[in-house]
Structure formats: structure tokens, C-alpha cells
Amino acid sequence: MDHLDKLEAQSVYILREAYREFKSLCMLWSIGKDSTVMLWLARKAFFGHVPIPLVHIDTHYKIPEMIAYRDRFALEWNLNMIYGENSEALAEKQTFPDGNTDRLTCCKYLKSEALKHTLSGEWPRYRMNHDERRYVVDEGREPYTGVIVGVRADEEGSRSKERYFSPRDKDNVWDVGDQPPEFWNQFKTDFAPGTHVRIHPLLDWTEQNIWEYIEREKIPVVSLYFNQGEGTRYRSLGCYPCTNPVLSDAQTVPEIIDELKSGKFSNIAERSGRAQDSEDGGLETLRRDGYM
Amino acid sequence: MNGRAQMNIVIVGHVDHGKSTVIGRLLADTGSLPQGKLEAVRESCRRNAKPFEYALLLDALKDEQAQGITIDMARCFFNTAARDYIIIDAPGHIEFLKNMITGASRAESALLVIDADEGIKENSKRHGQMVAMLGVKQVTVLANKMDLVGFSEAVFEKLKADYTAFLEAINVTPVSFIPISAREGDNIASHSERMEWYTGATVLEQLDQFVSEKESHEKPFRFPVQDIYKFTRSNDDRRIVAGTVAAGRVQVGDEVLFLPSNKKSVVQSIESFNTEPKNGASAGEATGFTLATQIYVRPGELMVKPGESQPQVGSRFRVNIFWVGRAPMIRNKSYKLKIGSARATVKLAEICSTLDASDLTSSQSKQQIDCRDVAECILETSRPIAFDTTAVSEATGRFVIVDNFEIAGGGVVVENLSVGETLLQQHIRDRESNWEAGLVRTEQRAIANRHRAKFIVFTGSKGTGKRAVAKALEQGLFQNGMNAYYLGVANIDRGLDADLGSHSDSAGERLRRIGELARILTDAGLIFITTIDDADDYDIETLKLLNEPNDILVVNRGESSFSRYQPDLQLVDGKAVADAVTLVAAFLKAKEIIIDYQI
Numbered sequence: 001m002d003h004l005d006k007l008e009a010q011s012v013y014i015l016r017e018a019y020r021e022f023k024s025l026c027m028l029w030s031i032g033k034d035s036t037v038m039l040w041l042a043r044k045a046f047f048g049h050v051p052i053p054l055v056h057i058d059t060h061y062k063i064p065e066m067i068a069y070r071d072r073f074a075l076e077w078n079l080n081m082i083y084g085e086n087s088e089a090l091a092e093k094q095t096f097p098d099g100n101t102d103r104l105t106c107c108k109y110l111k112s113e114a115l116k117h118t119l120s121g122e123w124p125r126y127r128m129n130h131d132e133r134r135y136v137v138d139e140g141r142e143p144y145t146g147v148i149v150g151v152r153a154d155e156e157g158s159r160s161k162e163r164y165f166s167p168r169d170k171d172n173v174w175d176v177g178d179q180p181p182e183f184w185n186q187f188k189t190d191f192a193p194g195t196h197v198r199i200h201p202l203l204d205w206t207e208q209n210i211w212e213y214i215e216r217e218k219i220p221v222v223s224l225y226f227n228q229g230e231g232t233r234y235r236s237l238g239c240y241p242c243t244n245p246v247l248s249d250a251q252t253v254p255e256i257i258d259e260l261k262s263g264k265f266s267n268i269a270e271r272s273g274r275a276q277d278s279e280d281g282g283l284e285t286l287r288r289d290g291y292m
Numbered sequence: 293m294n295g296r297a298q299m300n301i302v303i304v305g306h307v308d309h310g311k312s313t314v315i316g317r318l319l320a321d322t323g324s325l326p327q328g329k330l331e332a333v334r335e336s337c338r339r340n341a342k343p344f345e346y347a348l349l350l351d352a353l354k355d356e357q358a359q360g361i362t363i364d365m366a367r368c369f370f371n372t373a374a375r376d377y378i379i380i381d382a383p384g385h386i387e388f389l390k391n392m393i394t395g396a397s398r399a400e401s402a403l404l405v406i407d408a409d410e411g412i413k414e415n416s417k418r419h420g421q422m423v424a425m426l427g428v429k430q431v432t433v434l435a436n437k438m439d440l441v442g443f444s445e446a447v448f449e450k451l452k453a454d455y456t457a458f459l460e461a462i463n464v465t466p467v468s469f470i471p472i473s474a475r476e477g478d479n480i481a482s483h484s485e486r487m488e489w490y491t492g493a494t495v496l497e498q499l500d501q502f503v504s505e506k507e508s509h510e511k512p513f514r515f516p517v518q519d520i521y522k523f524t525r526s527n528d529d530r531r532i533v534a535g536t537v538a539a540g541r542v543q544v545g546d547e548v549l550f551l552p553s554n555k556k557s558v559v560q561s562i563e564s565f566n567t568e569p570k571n572g573a574s575a576g577e578a579t580g581f582t583l584a585t586q587i588y589v590r591p592g593e594l595m596v597k598p599g600e601s602q603p604q605v606g607s608r609f610r611v612n613i614f615w616v617g618r619a620p621m622i623r624n625k626s627y628k629l630k631i632g633s634a635r636a637t638v639k640l641a642e643i644c645s646t647l648d649a650s651d652l653t654s655s656q657s658k659q660q661i662d663c664r665d666v667a668e669c670i671l672e673t674s675r676p677i678a679f680d681t682t683a684v685s686e687a688t689g690r691f692v693i694v695d696n697f698e699i700a701g702g703g704v705v706v707e708n709l710s711v712g713e714t715l716l717q718q719h720i721r722d723r724e725s726n727w728e729a730g731l732v733r734t735e736q737r738a739i740a741n742r743h744r745a746k747f748i749v750f751t752g753s754k755g756t757g758k759r760a761v762a763k764a765l766e767q768g769l770f771q772n773g774m775n776a777y778y779l780g781v782a783n784i785d786r787g788l789d790a791d792l793g794s795h796s797d798s799a800g801e802r803l804r805r806i807g808e809l810a811r812i813l814t815d816a817g818l819i820f821i822t823t824i825d826d827a828d829d830y831d832i833e834t835l836k837l838l839n840e841p842n843d844i845l846v847v848n849r850g851e852s853s854f855s856r857y858q859p860d861l862q863l864v865d866g867k868a869v870a871d872a873v874t875l876v877a878a879f880l881k882a883k884e885i886i887i888d889y890q891i
Contacts, residue, residue, distance in 0.1 A: 154368075179391065184426075
């Protein structure tokens with residue numbers, strides 16, 4: 001087994017463990033490359049099927065290609081696709097692009113809050129109806145007790161401290177200082193009522209591994225990751241007001257891998273194009289409050 | 293492109309002995325730091341008017357920097373010309389032992405850092421012990437802060453001699469000792485000019501010399517069944533036995549055996565998604581099989597090859613355990629055991645000895661296992677499980693114990709002890725010797741009732757209509773003037789078992805309660821009838837024991853989950869309910885449980 005085989009086997013093991021132990025389970029799909037690889041790994045784990053609902057938090061500021069891509073594969077791969085949103089903040093224009101909040105507060109409203117309430121079932125969930133090929137309000141409001149998230153340890157400091165199975169308390173709070181132990185391949189799959197567990201199958205993957213796997217498996221990813229002739233591409237995807245493309249000529253997956261290995265990005269942090277990270281506290285403050 | 297080897301390394305040692313500094317140095321000296329990271333830390337140091345330290349690169353979290361200690365294991369990635377590394381920084385502070393274990397249990401090799409100036413400390417020993425028990429085979433000891441002891445060879449040799457003696461006591465042979473100064477960079481990436489007396493490898497050279505564990509292809513095949521999938525709703529009729537191969541290899545056409553159920557079949561196909569068709573699977577692969585025959589297997593069984601060395605099957609075994617739970621491990625309390633893919637209710641039966649890992653003093657007298665104790669003890673599961681002793685196969689000989697939703701301990705199986713009285717047998721003996729009988733004797737009840745008491749269990753796979761038969765039997769017996777009572781198991785779930793919740797872990801306790809209930813109702817002279825889906829040998833043996841000294845009668849309808857147990861009566865699936873009832877009644881009459889039965 002080569003390195004990618006080992007990473008794949010471990011992620012598949014974690015996904016199967018989650019599916020076995022959590023009755024109310026979902027997987028967050030941000031449409032980015034990492035969670036798309038995770039979705040692919042679920043197809044590996046379940047032999048072509050994805051028996052776990054996919055949840056996307058729609059801020060309505062996502063780059064339009066992302067939503068088109070999401071819906072295309074939701075239909076093509078027969079996914080149980082759900083999205084949630086903070087309709088109140090959007091209606092009241094409590095957002096950064098509207099000029100009414102700073103970036104971090106906007107993230108908190110449109111992502112963290114929307115996510116929290118979509119997972120708990122307090123806010124409406126919209127589910128893809130495959131017959132009508134459109135989203136309808138979902139009847140299911142049961143809280144998810146297991147949430148699969150595609151974070152990687154190499155992304156930034158706080159994520160490097162995560163466990164594969166990481167508990168969150170009633171208020172979604174992550175107690176970094178007191179996490180359960182993980183012995184060998186035995187994880188925290190028992191949880192007290194009212195709490196939930198975040199599951200991280202991609203923890204050991206690096207950005208380069210992700211691209212190598214995309215290349216090996218020929219996984220379709222959003223075209224925004226590639227230079228379309230203008231000399232720029234996105235390295236990390238988010239909302240358009242806060243995510244900037246990077247200067248790059250890479251038009252194919254192998255070119256991206258070269259760029260990461262020895263080229264211009266070999267020593268530049270991946271999220272350098274994400275504006276909210278550089279505000280005070282940044283990603284860690286967001287994550288403690290339930291951000292992924 | 294993907295050919296590069298990778299290794300997980302853990303760094304352990306006492307608090308403030310310089311683990312994070314070693315890693316920070318390794319990252320910086322191999323040019324593995326992303327630009328953003330180094331600058332962010334330098335900027336933070338400048339803002340706080342603090343000198344830049346290599347350790348700060350890792351202690352990325354704010355509250356860690358405030359406390360000045362690593363509170364969790366951070367993973368960082370770097371590479372040398374030889375291979376890629378994941379370095380796991382395990383915290384040295386005693387409160388964070390759980391994190392150290394998490395880090396070390398993922399590692400193939402360990403760097404154990406000891407402050408040459410401060411010397412061997414409690415956690416230097418505890419971590420040495422833990423690393424050994426967690427199965428990390430290669431340990432290199434770094435004598436750090438040599439700059440503080442004037443780069444003295446004598447100090448280094450003294451530390452080496454003392455710590456080697458300690459490691460020998462716990463049967464660990466270190467790969468090497470390296471004198472370093474992580475802060476100054478001595479012997480990290482290049483040989484120190486200030487310690488010319490040392491001619492061994494630098495830390496980087498040592499890392500590249502660690503040998504990657506061989507995948508255990510040659511060992512006997514072990515496949516803990518993680519789950520059984522059938523995605524019928526997506527028009528897929530494959531019934532796939534899924535899991536990760538723990539050891540050995542298997543091929544299409546191989547005969548396989550499932551333990552503890554003892555069922556056999558043959559591997560028909562190896563299933564995968566988006567790959568070439570596969571003919572075999574070996575250690576480390578997450579895979580799935582279809583079988584040539586339709587047999588009923590459950591998640592948690594161990595799939596093996598009958599021709600190879602067999603695992604143990606038992607419910608009582610001697611183990612070495614280390615405990616990190618908030619509450620101590622005590623006797624007569626039910627815990628959850630997870631070993632391989634099996635889960636079982638487990639109790640602490642006996643403590644043989646406990647060991648204080650920091651000074652290696654042992655005690656034979658402790659009545660409980662406290663947090664941070666290492667203990668040799670005897671555990672007993674409510675039903676037999678399949679496992680290996682750790683000397684034979686590590687992957688299927690390691691377990692964890694869950695207490696109150698948390699993993700509270702982990703350990704390795706040393707010996708199968710499935711002889712002698714079980715906790716359940718002890719319980720029955722104790723219960724019966726203290727049973728307070730009334731003045732009405734069993735025979736008097738039988739004469740007055742015109743039938744004997746009996747516990748009748750209907751079992752078999754779901755959907756065979758056994759409940760309908762059970763209910764009709766109750767009605768028939770009642771109409772013939774007998775004291776028969778049918779109890780639906782769902783009624784117990786919402787009543788007697790309401791405290792157990794819906795989790796499958798409490799299956800053992802649910803069974804115990806049905807058994808105890810049967811003991812009482814049969815004592816009252818009733819013919820007590822209930823149904824259990826897919827009862828297996830152990831379920832029935834347990835119920836039989838719990839119902840003692842009264843009698844049990846097992847009626848199976850349709851496909852059964854038994855491997856050895858012969859049901860008293862076998863009903864063909866699909867037979868009309870009334871006919872089935874007549875058969876059971878005739879059987880009861882033949883066994884002289886009832887005298888007469890009119891349809």
C-alpha cells in the first residue's frame with residue numbers, strides 16, 4: 001500500500017465507524033476540494049453509495065459555480081442533499097457585504113449560526129427532491145448527533161489539535177484542553193444526550209495529498225480551482241466578498257501539485273487568501289464557537 | 293508521485309524538558325515551515341515583547357501560549373530526503389496524559405526528551421512505560437539542554453546509564469541516546485562542534501534510520517467485521533461484509549470462519565468502488581466481501597481462515613490496563629469493552645496488581661484502579677468474544693474501556709482464562725442461596741394450576757411471524773384454563789428498561805432483566821412466553837442460567853442464529869399460525885408440562 005492507499009483506508013475506516021455508531025449522522029459538504037474528497041471517500045466506504053445526508057450551509061454569497069456544481073453532483077450521484085441558511089440575517093442585511101457587520105461577525109451569522117441551527121433542526125432544512133429536481137423544505141428535524149467534517153490538521157494551529165472523533169457540548173463548544181483519548185483505532189463513539197460528536201476523516205491528509213488523490217481518482221472538482229486563462233485561480237473556496245484568487249498559471253491538477261511541491265506555493269499557507277483569518281482571534285475564535 | 297514513505301513519530305517527556313523546541317527546530321532546520329506560520333509567531337512575539345522561541349511555532353493556540361505548556365497533541369508535517377514525517381507533539385504535563393496516549397498510540401517510533409540539567413523526572417518514566425505498553429517499538433532518548441550542563445560527556449553518560457537501567461526493568465531497549473541542545477541547534481540537523489565526544493547520529497539522521505513497521509501480511513488472517521451493508525433501496529443486492537484487514541491476507545475462494553458464532557462460508561468476491569477488480573485483500577486495506585452462502589453474521593465478529601492459527605474465544609481474560617478515567621475502575625460495575633470491531637459489556641472481576649508507573653512500585657492490595665494506574669487484572673465480558681493475546685497479534689489484542697460515554701482506559705490481552713466460574717454463575721449461586729421462598733411449594737402450584745411452570749422463548753430471524761404464534765399460544769393455553777402470559781419485549785423497553793435508553797450497548801443488561809423476570813414469573817407458576825429476535829447460543833445460555841432453577845423451552849421459527857445450541861422445537865417458517873400452535877401444544881403435552889389441550 002502506498003501513502004495515499006493508507007490515508008484512504010484510515011478515512012474509510014473512520015467513515016464506517018461513524019455510520020455504524022451514529023444513528024443521526026450527516027456530512028458537511030462545503031463544495032471545496034477537501035469535503036469533495038471526503039464525499040468520494042464515502043463512496044469508497046459504502047461501495048458506490050452515500051447513505052449519509054450531505055449538509056451545505058448556503059451563505060448566499062458563495063461563488064455561483066459552487067452552487068451549480070453542488071446541485072449537479074447531488075443529482076448525478078443520487079445524494080441526500082440538504083442545505084440550511086440564516087434567512088433572518090440575510091433578510092435584515094446583517095452581513096459584511098451589506099456593510100453592516102465586520103467579517104468575523106458575518107461569518108458567525110451566515111455560517112456558524114446557520115450551521116448550529118441547521119444541525120439542531122431548529123431552522124428549516126431544504127432537501128433535494130430528486131423527482132422534481134429542486135429543493136423542498138424537509139420534514140426531518142431530528143438533531144444530528146454525528147457530524148462528519150473535512151478539516152485537515154495541516155491547515156492551521158487549532159485544527160492540528162483535533163481528534164478523529166471530537167465531542168461538542170450542548171452549546172456546540174469545543175473544550176480543547178480536555179479532549180477524550182483515542183487509543184489505536186478506538187474512538188469516542190458514545191455521547192451523552194444533548195451533545196454531539198464531530199468526526200474528522202481527513203485529519204491526516206495534507207493539501208498536497210488531497211490533490212494527489214483527486215488526480216489518482218479523477219474526482220471532479222469545481223473549475224474555480226484552475227486558472228482559466230486569466231492567470232489566477234482559487235486555492236481555497238469561500239464567499240466571494242472575502243475570498244481572493246491567487247496568481248497562478250496552474251490549469252490542471254498535476255500543475256497544481258507541482259506548484260505545491262516545489263513551485264510558488266510550497267511554503268505559503270493555504271488559507272492566505274481568506275480574509276477573516278487575519279482579523280483578531282481569527283479562525284480559532286470562530287471554531288470555538290462552532291465554525292468548522 | 294505517491295511513492296514516498298511516511299512515518300508517525302511521537303515526542304514525549306516531562307513538562308518543560310523541551311519537546312516543542314525540538315520540533316520547532318526540526319521544522320525550521322528542514323525548511324518545512326510555511327511562510328505564514330513563522331511570521332505570525334514572530335509578529336506575535338514582537339507584539340508581546342517576548343523573545344522568539346521555536347516552541348511557539350507549535351503552541352499555536354492562544355491559551356497555550358498563556359500557560360506556556362502544550363495542552364494537546366499538535367501534529368506537524370515535515371520531510372527529509374528519505375521520507376515524510378508526521379510529528380506528534382505529546383504534552384508532558386501530567387493532566388494531559390490522555391493526549392499523550394492519543395499521540396503515542398498512533399506512532400511507530402518515539403523521541404523521549406529528558407532535560408540533562410534537571411535529570412529524569414516522574415513523567416520521563418511514566419511516558420517510557422506508556423510508550424512501551426502502547427506498542428511503540430523504537431525509542432530514542434534525547435538528552436536535551438546540554439548547553440546548560442556545559443556539554444558535559446559525564447552528565448550525558450550518567451543520564452544514559454540511569455535511564456537505560458529503568459528501561460531494562462520494563463523490557464524496553466532504546467535505539468539510541470543523543471545529546472542535544474534544541475534551542476542552540478546542537479546535534480539536531482548537524483553534528484555539534486561543542487560535543488565532539490559524541491560520534492553517533494544527529495536527530496535527523498536517527499529519524500531516517502528508524503525502520504518502518506512491516507505490514508503484517510505473513511500473519512494469520514484477521515478481519516474484524518465492522519459492518520454488514522445492503523443498499524437494497526439503491527437497487528443494490530450485494531450483501532457486503534465490510535471492515536479493515538487487521539493482519540494476513542485473503543483471496544476469493546478462501547474458506548472463512550466467523551467467531552464467536554462459528555459460522556463458515558467462502559469469499560465470493562472482493563468489493564470496491566472505482567478500482568480494478570480485486571482478487572485478494574491484505575493487512576491494512578479497508579475492504580468488503582460478499583460470501584458464497586447466505587449466513588447471518590453480526591458486526592463485531594472476527595473473520596478468520598480455518599486453516600490458520602486460530603484466535604481465542606472467551607469471556608474471561610487477564611489483561612494489562614492503564615486507566616485515565618476521572619472515576620476509578622471498580623468491581624461490580626458494567627463498562628463497555630471495545631476490542632477490534634467487537635463491543636461487549638465488561639466487568640472488572642479481579643485486580644492482580646497495580647503499578648505506579650512513575651516509580652515502578654507495585655501493590656497487590658488495591659481495591660480499585662485509579663487514574664494513571666497501570667494494572668494487571670481479570671476482566672469478564674457478558675458474552676464470549678473473539679480476540680488474540682497481544683503477543684500473537686497486536687491489532688486484535690488491544691482494547692479500550694468506556695465509562696460514562698468516555699474512553700477511560702486501554703490495554704492489551706495477556707491470557708485467555710475461560711475456565712472457572714463466571715461472574716454470572718457466581719451471581720446465580722449467590723441469588724439462589726439467598727432466595728426467600730414462600731410457604732406454597734412448586735409442586736402444589738403445579739397441581740392447583742394443572743400445569744407446570746415454564747419459560748418459553750420464541751426466536752428466529754425477524755419477520756417470521758413468531759410473535760403471532762407466541763400470542764396465539766398464550767390465548768390457546770388460557771382458553772384451556774392455564775396460567776399463561778405473553779410479554780412483548782417492546783413493553784419492557786418502555787417500562788422496566790426505560791433507564792437503558794435505545795443504545796445497543798445495553799443488550800446484555802436487557803437480556804439479564806428478561807432472565808431475572810422469567811425467574812420470578814416461572815416461580816409464580818406461570819407459563820411465561822416471550823419472543824427474542826435472532827437469539828444466539830449465548831443469549832439462550834444466559835437466559836437459561838438466569839431462569840434457574842426453573843426450566844426454559846426454546847422454539848425457533850425460520851432461520852436461526854444458533855451454531856451449537858439445539859432448540860427444543862423447530863417450526864418451519866410460513867406454516868399457518870394455528871398449526872404452529874398445535875405443534876407447540878403437542879410438544880408441551882409430550883414433555884408433561886401441560887396435561888391436556890383442546891383446540
